[in-house]
Amino acid sequence: MAVEQQDLKLKANANRGLSQLEGGFDLLGWDEVTQGSVLPSFDGDASNVAFQKAEERSYSGYNSYTATVASWRVLKPVFNIDVCIDCQNCWVWCPDSSILSRDKQMLGIDYDHCKGCEICVEVCPTNPKSLLMFSEYADVGEALASWPEKKKKEKK
Amino acid sequence: MAITSIKNLKEFSTNNDRFEGAHTLCPGCAHSMIVRELMNCTDDNLVISANTGCLEVSTAVYPFTSWDTSWIHIGFENAATSVSASQVMHKVRKKKGTLKDNDAAVKFVAFGGDGSTFDIGFQWLSGAFERQHDFTYICLDNENYANTGGQRSSATPIGATTSTSVAGTHSYGKKEKKKDIVSIMAAHGSPYVAQLSPNKWKMMAKGFQKALETEGPCFINTVSPCCTEWKFEPKDTIEITDLATDSLMFPMYEIVDGHELNILYRPKNILPVEDYLGAQGRYKHLFKPEYKHIIEKIQSDIDTDWARLQRREEARV
Numbered sequence: 001m002a003v004e005q006q007d008l009k010l011k012a013n014a015n016r017g018l019s020q021l022e023g024g025f026d027l028l029g030w031d032e033v034t035q036g037s038v039l040p041s042f043d044g045d046a047s048n049v050a051f052q053k054a055e056e057r058s059y060s061g062y063n064s065y066t067a068t069v070a071s072w073r074v075l076k077p078v079f080n081i082d083v084c085i086d087c088q089n090c091w092v093w094c095p096d097s098s099i100l101s102r103d104k105q106m107l108g109i110d111y112d113h114c115k116g117c118e119i120c121v122e123v124c125p126t127n128p129k130s131l132l133m134f135s136e137y138a139d140v141g142e143a144l145a146s147w148p149e150k151k152k153k154e155k156k
Numbered sequence: 157m158a159i160t161s162i163k164n165l166k167e168f169s170t171n172n173d174r175f176e177g178a179h180t181l182c183p184g185c186a187h188s189m190i191v192r193e194l195m196n197c198t199d200d201n202l203v204i205s206a207n208t209g210c211l212e213v214s215t216a217v218y219p220f221t222s223w224d225t226s227w228i229h230i231g232f233e234n235a236a237t238s239v240s241a242s243q244v245m246h247k248v249r250k251k252k253g254t255l256k257d258n259d260a261a262v263k264f265v266a267f268g269g270d271g272s273t274f275d276i277g278f279q280w281l282s283g284a285f286e287r288q289h290d291f292t293y294i295c296l297d298n299e300n301y302a303n304t305g306g307q308r309s310s311a312t313p314i315g316a317t318t319s320t321s322v323a324g325t326h327s328y329g330k331k332e333k334k335k336d337i338v339s340i341m342a343a344h345g346s347p348y349v350a351q352l353s354p355n356k357w358k359m360m361a362k363g364f365q366k367a368l369e370t371e372g373p374c375f376i377n378t379v380s381p382c383c384t385e386w387k388f389e390p391k392d393t394i395e396i397t398d399l400a401t402d403s404l405m406f407p408m409y410e411i412v413d414g415h416e417l418n419i420l421y422r423p424k425n426i427l428p429v430e431d432y433l434g435a436q437g438r439y440k441h442l443f444k445p446e447y448k449h450i451i452e453k454i455q456s457d458i459d460t461d462w463a464r465l466q467r468r469e470e471a472r473v
Contacts, residue, residue: 039220041221047260052172054172062219064178064220064222065176069177091165092189093354095184096177096188097188103170104170114177117391118391119394122395123394
């Protein structure tokens, strides 16, 4: 599973050229842009996009998929696949489309688009949570090693 | 008609996102949850238009676009106008057979914030509904002009402090009640009008699918908590919507053909409205002893409204 996740991440990042939202383009100035200008989201045919996964699409450089907002983040969510029950709550409520979910399985987090809002951690129903927030600079291996134990229900 | 399965969340999650990340909406903003859900609940081609607002300025940051579908933006108030024009053009060209793919199903959707729906774009929205164009209008209701610094709009509820209705020693915030936009749009004779919330994802997806399937202009008001202006932690977005629906501040209901009202969600335990108000910074001042009567007023308004909805559901008029 770990290898597959790594592959998917590589694929997902393969057609990303830009590192930041600003810069990297020869942009027209505000007084040079004409009315009715169009930004194509894809290179070539885009009629079948609804049936293609992100890694199968041919994104153009104008699609924000090729950009990143990773610098917004202070804390990052870390995903523990051993605890996850693939309920997909995090997928449906992630505001930044950054939960990588394929074939009904949660595979990981797209750290280029995640803004660290912590909603995925809040909606995670497992015990202990399969997503937890750590410092942006924390090592993922160490974070996984320090995962909390299952909490027992307190008897009243 | 290619409607995707929403039987359970696992099946729903096999959809391919057509709304890309790296837009510049605030972390924890509910706008993008609602937009993603709409785009995931159908496989048809979509033509989307957006009014000026948070959604427009943050998903089309030049030179980037976050939309994998056709997306058009003209003026502040023109989402309903531009999408109804596109719909007419599509209809005519389909008749003439000049489209690239004449059989492809296309759905038309317009997004607007509450400012551009309740106030600025209302005339255009009302006109498009009167002309009976086949489109779905979705209002992302965050109860203020969040894009320009949180001014009051006519969707701001009574008692909320905003940057132009500031609470202090002489004022308890906004003094006027919120417009009942759902009833106004139902009165246009729209075939499907609903109020939905993102915390009940299945109900919302069902409502979206119904609106897309229904021929004619459909209106959906969705609750979209704004962590910046409502003043709560970004991680609490879903919890705030839970409180909003359970305290009946935002009852979830639909009105079919202008008269058939169905309540979609009846909370098992109706929470007191204090729970909802207390979770947000913009109502903090209401808990001072001198403004306690405003909370009582909000609660009694909610009770009256809930009774009205239940009686309308029974009466079917």
